[in-house]
Amino acid sequence: MARVMTGAEIVTQVLIDQGVELIFGYPGGAVLPIYDELFKQAKVRHILVRQEGGAVHAAEGYARSTGKIGIVLVTSGPGATNVVTGLTDALMDSIPLVCITGQVPTHLIGSDAFQECDTVGITRSCTKHNYLVKNANDLAAVLHEAFYVAHSGRPGPVVVDVPKDIQFAEGYYLRPSETKSKVSYRPKLKPDHEKIEAAVNLIANAEKPVFYTGGGIINSGPRASKLLRQLVNTTGFPITSTLMGLGAYPASGHHWLGMLGMHGTYEANMTMHGCDVMIAIGARFDDRITGRLDAFSPNSERIQIDIDPSSINKNIYVDIPIIADCAYALEAIIASLKIKALRPSKSSLKNWWKQINAWRSRKSLAYKNSKEFIMPQYAIQRIYELTKNCDTYITTEVGQHQMWAAQFIGFEEPNRWMTSGGLGTMGYGLPAAIGTQLAHPKSLVIDIAGDASILMNIQEMSTAIQYELPVKVFILNNQYMGMVRQWQQLLHGNRYSESYSESLPNFVKLAEAYGAKGIVCSDPSKLDAAIIEMINTPGPVIFDCRVANLANCYPMIPSGKAHNEMLLGNENSEDDIESAIDMKGRTLV
Secondary structure: OOOOEEEHHHHHHHOOOOOEEEEEOOOHHHHHHHHHHOOOOOOOOOEEEEOOHHHHHHHHHHHHHEEEEEEEEEOOOOHHHHHHHHHHHHHHHHOOOOEEEEEHHHHOOOOOOOOOOHHHHHHHHHEEEEEOOOOOOOOOOOHHHHHHHHOOOOOOOOEEEEEEHHOEEEEEEEEHHHHHOOOOOOOOOOOOOHHEEEEEEHHHHHOEEEEEEOOHHHHHHHHHHHHHHHHHHHOOOOOOOOHHOOOOOOOOOEEEEEEEOOOOOHHHHHHHHHHHHEEOOOOOOHHHOOOOOOHHOOOEEEEEOOOOHHHHOOOOOOEEEOOOOHHHHHHHHHHHHHHHHOOOOOHHHHHHHHHHHHHHHOOOHHHOOOOOHHHHHHHHHHHHHEEEEEEEEEEEEOOHHHHHHHHHHHOOOOEEOOOOOOOOOOOHHHHHHHHHHHHOOOOOEEEEEEEEEHOOOHHHHHHHHOOOOOOOOEEEEEOEEEHHHHHHHHHHOOOOOOOEEOOOOOOOEEEHOOEEEEEEEHHHHHHHHHHHHHHOOOOOOOEEEEOOOOOOOOOEEEOOOOOOOOOHHHHOOOEEEEEEEOOOOOOOO
């Protein structure tokens, strides 16, 4: 039976009834009634961040590592505008969020009132859906619907803008089961039988196939990852993945080719270029994967499985589109292959694998190591080797360090890798690590960072201290905006315009100022001991790992080039050890 509550009470009760454990937020005048109600209850824990953008990234880390919805609560005006980057990031990477924003009273909307902005208008293009609630009786239904929309189909962020007078007003509260949803959004979960049969026939007759997987596998849940592994083992096909799909198939698996795309492996990109049948599962053919569109996998027939109809044929034409949840589609394909007793040609696959292994032999991730200073690739390898037997979750900032982490850390399970893919948001990693650590308090959570990226949201170290979260920030400190510098070197005649950080802080002292542990290392022979010290430190750590300044991230597909036009670091003089030091010799400064 409906109960009468204030709007603020309704918001709090919705969070409780939706099973919310944590919300990330920052108070302000337009949401004080909600904060007052949160103060009166003990079921939902609020995490106070230091800037609203950090709240969204923390909620993203929580959501990505758990499969649950991340919740954000911020005030009106600057509180709402500060979440725009995080909302766009979540939209690009299909992360389920519900963001509740305060708004000025309804009678002041449009009057340029203090801390007013058109939140719905501003967030329309960076959310899956958004709402402005003008009647307290609608509030419960809208919020329950927001949870449904955020998590259903292709996940994404939803904003609910709640004016302050609605928070004070009384309205009827209905539980989720009592709410008659008006939403017409009903994503298609199960695939068409005819499409599955066509796909199975194409798979069975493939001679040079490849599975191309993306973040949709992760979003579909653990069942999809298990079915994917089963299908790969059944067919014997090679498999590659986008940045967002890492972990859906184990990196130790024999069929694994490594990551695909601009900084993907030689074997993954060449396999994609030369395949005759491509099975894209939960991937959207973004530009970092495809390279030059007219040269992308030019001789293949293509199957695409995606729950979002708008992703089908958006960038690349496919021959067999399958609109469905990945798990349902994979289950149907496996069942059909079994019923028909279809198996791809063993001789054709043997020849295909012979070619793939020849590409593998190029060892595209090889680099020249040094005993004098730390190469960034080596640092990531040591992180991986020293933590792979731990219950580890990895977040990253954005840049070279992000790509090296994707290349050199082998993910065996889904939901262990939190990174900003589509938007490429610097400053993502630390707050995402905080959200991940809160979701997995006994696990080892490491943010692999760059010296430039970490400063984007360094204030969130204070959040980690307040809540006693033992997040580890491992900075590959090359004193540059590394990826910007690499592009300037390769594409702009070595003109390093504004890509060198002239006044970086002392990261050890910065850590100590926050109350965290600071570690610095510049000697390869001492790196393992320093990493072990970081792991064993019970509280937050900032690790300043001084690496070669001008090391480049290879392989690399230059902008506008095809997959078979990669630059390989071990075959390019730019990646020699000598060239990893700049003219001033600043490798260890």
